[in-house]
Amino acid sequence: MTDSPRLQPRVGDLSEGELLDRIFPRLAGLGDPILGPGDDAAVIAAPDGRVVVSTDTQTEGQDFRLLWPNGYRSSGADVGWKAAAQNLSDINAMGAVATGMVVSLTLPPQTEAVWVDDLADGLVEAIRALGAPGCTVAGGDLGRGSELSVTVTVLGSLEGRPPVLRSGARPGDTVAIAGRLGTAAAGLSLLEHGPRYGDLGPALREAVRFHCRPWPPLAAGPAAAKAGASALMDLSDGLLKDGDRLGRASGVVLDLDEPSLRARAALLSEPAGVLGADPLAWVLGGGEDHGLLAAFPPASQLPRGFAAIGSVVPAAGGPGGVAVAGRPAQPSGWDHFAR
Amino acid sequence: MTDSPRLQPRVGDLSEGELLDRIFPRLAGLGDPILGPGDDAAVIAAPDGRVVVSTDTQTEGQDFRLLWPNGYRSSGADVGWKAAAQNLSDINAMGAVATGMVVSLTLPPQTEAVWVDDLADGLVEAIRALGAPGCTVAGGDLGRGSELSVTVTVLGSLEGRPPVLRSGARPGDTVAIAGRLGTAAAGLSLLEHGPRYGDLGPALREAVRFHCRPWPPLAAGPAAAKAGASALMDLSDGLLKDGDRLGRASGVVLDLDEPSLRARAALLSEPAGVLGADPLAWVLGGGEDHGLLAAFPPASQLPRGFAAIGSVVPAAGGPGGVAVAGRPAQPSGWDHFAR
Structure with a gap:
């Protein structure tokens, strides 16, 4: 702490212990770790003797x-x-349920400490709102750097x-998705090229919010x-690339x-109109929707939340990939729509 | 890939897939993940139904x-x-055995791709040389940023x-440590203030190496x-602060x-002499040795690798802390030795 703290302290004014003392209480009440x-x-806990693990870093500016x-x-909180x-x-995407996460934050010294409080609140809000009540925030690491970044590592149970x-899709299976297609990309285009956020109507704001707070x-x-x-x-990287x-x-x-894809694109006609964009490009190439792409065996009843958007066919001697209405699609063909 | 690749490609010349294709083969052969x-x-695997988890970020310049x-x-490889x-x-430090790690790398585009190969090799070398043969590198994330950083999250089994x-130390326990005290700090001082690395003799080089490759x-x-x-x-933060x-x-x-501490300091007399430094300050305040500080109940036989350096006494109404030869020690008193 400096001798004359500002009313809004910055990360550089606080010790790691002081920052952690602000953050930890905000993370309480989630899940039930054996040791927090x-x-x-x-x-x-890893009740079935296995743990699923994934890690991902978000860096400011990237x-x-x-x-x-x-x-x-x-x-x-958005971040x-x-x-x-x-x-x-x-x-x-593994069919698993989250049990815990650890978070490593790299913070420039000029970051306001309340921004960091807010980040902790955003983690907790997402865990609660998205429906991962068994997921605890079990620990983390704080460090300084010139660039703000957040690395989350999440653990899960396969129950x-x-x-x-x-790798398990077989010819004859139904291709289905859960969640949005292209909304996050529409939101990103609005953030990057759209009218001022304050002037947007509710549907356009919702796309922006979906990009910032995917669901x-x-x-x-x-x-x-x-x-x-x-x-x-x-x-996460767009339907054609991930497909x-x-x-x-x-x-x-x-x-x-094609009709299911066009129906999805029609849902994005408002942002597409505002930006003069092709909404089908968002549906096929837009990333960060964080829905699920699945294949189900022929006789399956699709579970709640999934909609069929195609079928699995043999690779016919090729390495396999993705097609639209029987025509092979080039995922790289949509790269100019990517960031 | 650019149209005219350099002989030594840089990260910015390669796609994430191309980088991963270089890295993954280097990580093979460690441990035996259920899914890599x-x-x-x-x-x-989490054979006893629990998983230990810790995460830590290293940022260039910090x-x-x-x-x-x-x-x-x-x-x-050092990094x-x-x-x-x-x-x-x-x-x-939890008494556990590592079972796996995931690694998230943030790389500036000008980073040479061979440097990244080398980093993967360093991870594997450490896992092998330090004796964590059951620890697999199970996955990770690659991203770009202006600052190089590496976040490792490691999982372990309590068997x-x-x-x-x-929190379990009790009056009457023996205080013991395993590993070095002050060597990493001596190495850091040599790196920051010492003669040119090429001019150092073997003992001084060893201190530098220990800082860069803790054991x-x-x-x-x-x-x-x-x-x-x-x-x-x-x-990790120095004997007095961690104590x-x-x-x-x-x-x-x-x-x-005091005699055990002075005996440790005597081991650092050569770098201390070269730098005009007090080796006891390194022993008491130097971080990053990554040894263990332990308390053992009175009748215990200390396990191999541990040496007694003191005893646990009652807190006498205070919050508890650390003392040297019966005199309370101020961990913050050594802060001017910290980086």
Whole structure:
């Protein structure tokens, strides 16, 4: 602490202990770790003798901006929410349920301490709102750097089931998705190129908010596993790119129905109109929706939250990939729509 | 890939997939994950139904330099080794055995791709050399940023034992340590203020190397747990500061023997002489040795690797802390020796 603290202290004014004393109380009340923060490591239950683990870093300027061209200002809670949501989505995509996370923050000294409080609140809000009540925030690490970054590592339980991999899709399976397609990309375009945030109507604000606070359908992953999904993955880099990955991993082609894709695009007509953009490009190439792409065996009843968007066909000697209405699609063809 | 790749490609020339294709083969052959890298998440065994977890970020300019004032150049392997070692030490400090790690790398585009290969090799070297053969590198994340940083999250197994906490030391216990005291600080002083690295003799080089590649005694943590240690923690911020934490967590005072501390200081007489430094300050205040500080009940036989350095006495109405030869020590008094 400096001799004359400002009313709004900055990270550089506080010791690591003082910062942790602000943060830890905000993380209480989630889940029930065997041992929570404060020792050299935390201990979390892994009831079926296995633990699912995934890690992901968000860096300012690369993965998010604090101030966007349209005037929207990402709050600490937005950044915390998104960091939690992205990682929870990876656990969801294995058909698993999150049990805990640890968080490593790198903070420039001029960061306001309340922004960090807010980030902790955003993590907790996401865990509660998205439906991961068994997920505790069990510990973390604070460090300084010139660039703000947040690394979340999340653990999960398969609850006795096998993990649902990308490699299990078979010809004849139904291709289905849970969650949004293209909304996060529409939101990103509005943040980068749209009218000022304050002037946006509710539907456009909602797209912006969805980009900043994605909403992975956390009930859908375990439901897909229970329903016998043959393959499952997180939709983070766009439907064609992720579909290509799943198709190659399985050695099959995911043949997507054009009408379902166009119906999805129609949902984005308002932001597309404002920006003069092609909403189908968002549906096919937009990332960060954090929905699920799944394949289900032919006779399956799709679990709640999933909608069919195509079918799995043989790779016909190729490495597998993705097609739209029977025509092979080039995921790289949509790269100019990517960030 | 650019149209005219350089002979030594940089991170900015490669896609994430191309980088991962270089890295993953280097990580093979460690441990035996249930599911390794390549899907949305990895799956690691947690045989006793619990998992120990810790996370830590190293940031260039804060936690390491690529080029030090004495001319030493940190290799990617140094940075990978240290990132692995620090995290393995946290698992060790719970009395646990590492089972897996995930790694998130943030890389400036101008980073040479071979430097990243080297970092992966350093992770593997540390895991092998330090003695964590059951620890797999199960996955990770690659992103770009303006500042190089490495976040490792490590998982471990308690093998059916309770975790050994900081809070269990009781009056009458023996205070013991495993590993070095002050060597990493001596190495850091040489890096920052010493003669050119190329001019150093073997003992001084060894101190520099120990700072860059710390050597946590990974057999000692589980051995302490098996021997009934009442408290255990990683020595990362200096003996007095970490001793104060353990003392406060346990509500006792760790009373350290002056002769044992002076004997440790005597081992650092050569770097101290070169730098005109007080080696006792390194022993008491120097961080990053990643040894273990432990308390053992009175009748215990200390396990291999531990040496007694004091005894636990009552806190006498205070919050607990650390003392030297019966005189309360102020951990903050050594702060001017810290970085």
